[in-house]
Amino acid sequence: MVRIIKYILYDILRTRFILLYTLFLLVCTVAMYQLDTDTGKVTMSLMNIVLMVIPLVSIVFTTIHFYNSYEFIELMLAQPVNRKVIFLSEYFSTALSLCVAYAVGTGLPVLIYGFNPSSLTLLYSGLMLTLVFVSLAFLASVLTRDKAKAIGITLLFWFYFSLIYDGLLLWVVYTFSDYPLEKLTITLIAFNPVDLARIMMLLKLDISALMGYTGAFYQNFFGSFLGTAFSSGILMLWIILPLFIAMRIFSKKDL
Amino acid sequence: MIDLRNVNKRFGKLQVLDNVSLKLDAGKSYALIGPNGSGKTTLIKSILGMVIPTSGEISVLKENIRSHWKYREKIGYMPQIGHYPDNMRIGQLIDMMKNIRNNVQDVDEELIHAFNLNKILDKRMHTLSGGTRQKVSAALAFLFHAPILILDEPTAGLDPVSVEILKTKILSEKGKGKLLIISSHIMSDLDELSTDIIYLFEGKIHYHDTIANLKEETQEVRLGKAMAAYINQNAFQHTLQE
DSSP, X not given: OHHHHHHHHHHHHHTOHHHHHHHHHHHHHHHHXXXXXXHHXXXXXXXXXXXXXXXXXXXXXXXHHHHHTHHHHHHHHTSSOOHHHHHHHHHHHHHHHHHHHHIIIIIHHHHHHOOSHHHHHHHHHHHHHHHHHHHHHHHHHHHOSOHHHHHHHHHHHHHIIIIIHHHHHHHHHHHTTTSOOHHHHHHHHHTOHHHHHHHHHHHHSXXXXXXXXXXXXXXXXXXXXHHHHHHXXXXXXXXXXXXXXXXXXXXXXXX | OEEEEEEEXXXXXXXXXXXXXXXXXXXXXXXXXXXXXXXXXXXXXXXXXXXXXXXXXXXXXXXXXXXXXXXXXGEEEEOSSOOOOTTOBHHHHHXXXXXXXXXXXXXXXXXXXXXXXXXXXXXXXGGSOHHHHHHHHHHHHHTTOOSEEEEESTTTTOOXXXXXXXXXXXXXXHTTTOEEEEEOSOHHHHHHHOSEEEEEETTEEEEEXXXXXXXXXXXXXXXXXHHHHHHHHHHHHHHHHO
């Protein structure tokens, strides 16, 4: 497996996209720290980048990469190599390169300028989100043979988790605002990795007090060790489940 | 060596392989022929495990290939159209193939030299012409002394000199008691290279016998004529039946 990962990584590095992505994150993060001296506010602004840009880049890059390595996959399949090994190698090398880009691009400046628990949560949830969306991209890629269709599906995933789901959640909260919704919203949030990451981060910042009773309830739940374990566990599920389904489909796919 | 039992493959509504049962033995060379879209490549890809049959069983060297992969060590495969990673150089590609087979030392580099590929090892795959890619595919198929060789239209797109080099190579490998499966549309090539013939039509095996028998049946000397005579005979019978 290590040999195959090596070849895929070599191929990814040749496209230079990962390098540009790292540079982009680096410039953004450093610029944020230059603009403001309050690390809390900077973390807040970075959070918005992390929640929007990282899922989008991860999911689109992974899909494009998967289709570009179709030849490689085809070549490997005629060789004495296990299908699962090919698939997992593809996953690990894409995930690794995107995670390293994020760790260097955002992690490095954060460590230098303002290292505190909230920025640590930022880095942690960014990495988790990268893995989640790489998994989702693999799922979209094995579902269809058509590259354009697959990119369409991935963009739909992104729109859904970044915009549409929040709208639906808000609608539910407004419509049933007469009822106690705390437990329901926590359950609903678990169905969206982006929201999960957002709440994990928000609660580490000191602004959760502004969110009233619900904020206090969240603080009580997510702020505890159990809450962190819960959200991490759910995010892990979000990584493993799509990957597992994608692998099942891939091992039965005709190429 | 290769055993197919009632193999069916459907792509949606299209039945590409229809109840195919075959027994392929070592030391023989099989010519796989049939019109375009008759399922030759699908049959080959099923043996390689790249296409998963809808039903039926395939075993290679007495082992069911479903969810197995180790058996592919024993197969040298030359695809009809070789798809290779664009950015890789020829040398890197060859090294990679050796690498994933645990860097075996005992390799057959005869074709690499015969095709002069060793002089263009630093060329990238996407800069190669169709014929050169074909040469790379051929060189890779013969690289590991595999006891089973599957060649999907090996001579299509090659220049006459290279065709002769490849044919000589195939004949010498055939002499070593290997199992060969060659799919092609060029009957004169198959006449030289094969001992048995498998005629596939609309996913069904219509004819499976030795070339000598076919020639005797049809009273023809050349395989091309014999095959044409056989097909015409069958078509005639079909019209009579209808």
